[in-house]
Amino acid sequence: MSEARVALVTGSSSGIGAAVARLLAADGVRVVVNSARSVDAGRALAAELPGAVYVQADVSDETQATRLVERTIEEFGRLDILVNNAGTTRFIPHDDLAAASPDVWRDLFDVNVMGVWHTITAAVPHLKASGSGCVVNVSSQAGVRPGGSSIPYAVSKAAVNHMTRLLAKTLGPEVRVNAVAPGLIDTPWYDGLDPVAAEGAKSHVAGVVPLRRVGTADDVARAVVDLTTAAYMTGEVLLVDGGGHLLG
Template sequence: MNDNYVALITGSATGVGRACALRLAEEGFDIVVNYSQSQTEAEETRTLVEELGVQALLIQCDVSDDAGVRKMVGEVEEKWGRLDVLVNNAGTTEFIEHNDLDAVTEEIWDRLLGVNLKGPFFCIRAAAKLLRESDIGAVVNVSSTAGVDGRGSSVPYCASKGALNTMTKSLARALGPEIRVNSVCPGPIDSRWLKRVMTDEQLAEMTSEYPIPRPALPEDIADTVVYLALGTSLSTGQMLVVDGGRTM
């Protein structure tokens, strides 16, 4: 059995996932760095984690592939014999105007639900045995305010995150008391994701009238993830919105 706690963060090559990996490494966790396509960035995350004095395990896996997820968790068990925190951060979207219904293909629906909803379920199911054996077993799902108010990059994205929030509640009931399951719901994040479709100036303008008038940084979301994973022992089935007051 590994002496350090172990955390698996899906989609941890960049952005919020990388920030979560580094924050949990600072807390003394050994880290599983998961990626689907961004190998170079994932290797950078592994290096940054190891520079903090803990071990890192790099695993390529598309979370929408149930067999691949089971294999990934099996690798974690083989290497360290434990898993204490699971952060379901991997996600994808398509930027489609909500009134453009014809642009939403069945393929888009299947991909977004596969990664954003089925993926977290597959990861939780595969990890449940190890998480139950931990004295701090915790799951944090990285959701979105799109799953709260229906405003987001596309209708399928909003639907996938709304379903993830509901699943968070269902699994909190099903897996308690050994495993706590919570979600963090960020608003706009200053990250590569949004930079695909807007400039820094557009992002600043979009958030300028929020009570806290700025977008989130990946580190803001990582702080919340660490709180839900380690900073509370009684919270489960909760969706914690971190959006500068946007949805208030």
């Protein structure tokens, strides 16, 4: 069994997840890098990080998510940190109710909610065995305040926040469960939006939030990594939004 702590970071081929994987690896943590589709990017990141491996898996699929946790144990013999970062959305104006179809709801919930559930349920025995196991879910400010890329997305992240609190009550004292809720973070996430709209959203946020800039993947990664060592915190949803939640 490896002596170093081991982390599984879902959706870590890009953006926030990649920044989390880098920071954890810099702290000497062995990291499993994961994505569903961007295999080359995931492999390239794992090759860059000391002791990291890449495992392809779609977390919305229970069998693949379970296998992802099993592969982590096969590689490293332990699991101390589970970062549920994989997520997806559709950019749908909130008043376009027809566009937020049942298929969209199901797709977003399968990844953003069930994906979190699948990895946690598979990981719990290993996190308990760790002696200091923890989960950090990457939620969204959209799950706290009524905004975000679409209504199904915002509701999925609100579900993740509530799951975080329920599991923190259930899994203590062995396993801590927290979440970070980012505001607008400049990552490839916005590649799914019309470039003019994406730039408009970024400059709007940078103009109004108290810290007067959009967030970076490193801003969120720092908060995630801090939560992995915050030994007396559980059930917390930590906003990382430049103070955006303070706006009326």
